C-alpha cells in the first residue's frame with residue numbers, strides 16, 4: 001500500500017500544468033476565510049501579547065498562495081500591535097509544512113522578495129520574522145511541545161494519509177475513484193473510518209504543539225449532509241474523472257482493472273463528523289464551523305473566452321491530483337486523460353453550474369483542567 005507521504009505532491013515548477021499557475025480556487029478560499037483567520041489571531045493577541053509567536057501553515061504547497069497566507073497573518077499581527085501602541089511586535093517564528101516532495105526550494109527562493117515587501121508595508125524595523133520549512137505529514141508530530149500560538153491550514157486536510165486499507169487493490173468500488181451514488185456501504189464505511197483515524201491523530205498531534213489558548217483555523221473540502229452520496233459537490237468532479245479514466249480504458253489505452261482498483265486518498269467530511277472528532281479528542285473548543293461554496297473554476301472572471309470552462313476546471317484539478325494518477329497509470333497518458341476529462345466537464349457544466357462545498361473550522365486549545 002502506498003502512503004500519501006511517499007509520492008504525493010502538487011505539480012511543480014511554473015509551467016502550464018503547475019500548481020503555482022493553477023491554484024486560483026485555493027487562493028479564493030484563502031481570501032473568503034481571511035476574516036475567520038483574522039478573528040482567531042486577534043483573539044490570541046487579546047489574551048496576551050507573546051514575546052515570541054509560533055505560527056504554522058500546514059500543507060502550504062508552493063506558488064503564490066504560500067506567501068500570501070504568511071503576509072496576511074503577519075500584517076494582521078503588525079496592524080494590531082500598531083493599534084495597541086506596542087513599542088515592539090512579537091518575534092515571529094513561521095513554520096511552513098508540507099510533504100517531503102513539496103517544492104520547498106521554490107518557497108525559499110521567493111523569501112527575499114517577501115521580506116522586502118514586508119518592510120515596505122510594515123516599516124524598516126520589521127522583524128524578527130524567522131521562516132522555517134518543516135517537511136513531514138501533519139498526521140503526526142511536527143513541532144516541539146507547546147510551541148505554537150496559531151495554526152493555519154487551507155485546502156489540505158481533505159487528503160487522507162492513505163487510501164482506506166480495505167479498498168486498496170480491490171475492485172469493491174469498481175469504475176469509480178471515490179464515494180459516489182452507487183458505491184456500496186462498505187466503501188462509505190471504509191472512507192469514514194480512515195477519516196476518523198487521520199483527523200483524530202491530526203488533532204492529538206496539534207494539541208501537544210499548541211499552547212493553551214492558542215488557535216487553529218482549518219479550511220478544507222467537505223459536504224453538507226450526513227449521507228455522503230447525496231451532495232454532488234463533494235464527489236462529482238472525481239466521478240467525472242473516473243468516467244474519463246473508464247473511457248480511455250475502453251479504448252484500450254489503460255487496463256480497466258487498474259481503474260477498478262484505484263481509489264483516491266480523499267475525504268470530504270460533513271460538519272457533524274468534524275464536531276464529533278473534536279469532541280472525542282477533547283483538547284479543543286469549537287469556536288466556528290461554517291459551510292461555503294466555491295465554483296469549480298473558482299468563479300474566474302479573468303479567463304479569456306477562448307478557454308472553455310471544462311478546460312479551466314480540468315487544469316485546476318490536474319495540478320493537484322496528477323501525481324497520484326501518474327503512479328497508477330503512468331505519465332504518458334496524462335495529456336490524453338485530461339483532454340478527455342475537459343470534454344466530459346464541458347458537457348457536464350453546460351447543464352449545471354457545479355460548486356465545491358468547503359468547511360472552515362476555528363478552534364481554541366483548552367487550558368488544561370479548565371475545560372475551556
Ligand SMILES: C[S@@+](CC[C@H](N)C(=O)[O-])C[C@H]1O[C@@H](n2cnc3c(N)ncnc32)[C@H](O)[C@@H]1O
Pocket residue numbers: 004008009010023026027030058059060061062065066097098099102136137138139153154155156157159160161320
Ligand atoms: C491543494 S494544496 C493546498 C496548498 C495551500 N495550502 C493553498 O491553499 O494553496 C494541498 C497541499 O496539502 C499537502 N498535504 C496533503 N496531505 C498532507 C499531509 N499529510 N501532511 C502535510 N501536507 C499534506 C499537499 O502536499 C499539498 O501541497
